[in-house]
Amino acid sequence: xxVKEIIEKLGTEIPEADACSWDNVGLLLGDESWEVKKIYVAxxxxxxxxxxAIAYGADMIVTHHPMIFSGMKRIVASxxxxxxxxxxxxxxxxxxxxxxxxxxxxxGDLVDQCLGLKDTDTLEVCLEDGQGIGSxxxxxxxxxxxxxxxxxxxxxxxxxxKVFGNPKAKISRVAVLPGSGKSDIDLAISKxxxxxxxxxxxxxxxxxxxxxGLQIIDAGHYGVEHLFISYMADKLRALFDGVExxxxxxxxxxxxx
Numbered sequence: 190x191x192v193k194e195i196i197e198k199l200g201t202e203i204p205e206a207d208a209c210s211w212d213n214v215g216l217l218l219g220d221e222s223w224e225v226k227k228i229y230v231a232x233x234x235x236x237x238x239x240x241x242a243i244a245y246g247a248d249m250i251v252t253h254h255p256m257i258f259s260g261m262k263r264i265v266a267s268x269x270x271x272x273x274x275x276x277x278x279x280x281x282x283x284x285x286x287x288x289x290x291x292x293x294x295x296x297g298d299l300v301d302q303c304l305g306l307k308d309t310d311t312l313e314v315c316l317e318d319g320q321g322i323g324s325x326x327x328x329x330x331x332x333x334x335x336x337x338x339x340x341x342x343x344x345x346x347x348x349x350x351k352v353f354g355n356p357k358a359k360i361s362r363v364a365v366l367p368g369s370g371k372s373d374i375d376l377a378i379s380k381x382x383x384x385x386x387x388x389x390x391x392x393x394x395x396x397x398x399x400x401x402g403l404q405i406i407d408a409g410h411y412g413v414e415h416l417f418i419s420y421m422a423d424k425l426r427a428l429f430d431g432v433e434x435x436x437x438x439x440x441x442x443x444x445x446x
Contacts, residue, residue: 304340
C-alpha cells in the first residue's frame with residue numbers, strides 16, 4: 190500500500206478540501222510514493238509519539254492535530270519541530286493530519302454517540318450542505334449538572350472535568366464543541382443549550398457564559414478529542430487489509446494534584 194492510496198481512500202470520506210481555510214491538513218511530511226506497511230495513530234505528533242512510531246517501525250503517522258501549523262523558514266535540529274521533522278525523514282515516516290475536516294466528517298457523531306445525545310443537529314455550520322463542527326442534542330431524560338458532569342467524565346474516560354455552573358442546575362439540552370470552544374458560547378446559547386461541553390475555557394469566558402445562562406463542562410482539549418485515536422485506528426484496519434495499525438496509548442497531557 191502506498192501513501193498516495195491511503196490518502197485517496199481516506200479523502201473519499203474525510204475530504205481535505207472541507208477543512209477550515211486557516212487549517213493545515215493533509216500530507217505534511219513524506220512522499221506519496223512511499224510504501225506503507227505500518228501506521229501509527231495519535232492525536233498529536235509529539236516527541237514521544239515520534240519515538241513510539243520509530244520503535245514500532247511505522248511507515249506513516251496519522252494524527253488529528255497538524256504537526257506543522259505555521260510557516261517555517263528553516264528545518265534545524267535545535268528547533269523542536271525541526272528536530273521531529275529530521276527524525277521522521279531519517280526513518281522515512283510520512284505524516285498525515287486530519288483536523289477540522291475530521292471535525293466535520295466524524296468527530297461530532299463520535300462524541301454524540303459516546304455521550305448518548307439524541308435528536309442532534311450541527312452546532313456551527315461550515316459547509317453549504319449544512320455540515321459543520323460540533324453538535325447540539327438532547328438527553329434521554331433531564332438530570333443535574335453535577336450528575337451529567339460526572340457522566341461526561343466517565344464516558345470520556347478522563348480523570349476530571351472543570352465545571353462552571355450550579356451543580357443542581359437542570360440539564361436536558363447539550364451543545365458539544367470538541368477542542369477549544371469558548372468562541373461558540375453565544376452560538377450554544379442561541380441553540381437553547383443548557384450546557385456546553387468543550388475544552389480550553391478560561392476564567393472570564395466561563396463566568397461570562399454563566400451570566401448569560403449557559404453552564405460549562407470543560408473536559409479539556411485532549412479529553413474530548415482523544416476519541417479520534419481508537420476510531421481512526423479501527424477505520425484504518427477496516428479500510429486497508431495487510432496494513433498493521435498501532436494506537437498511541439491514552440495519556441492525558443497533564444495531571445491533577
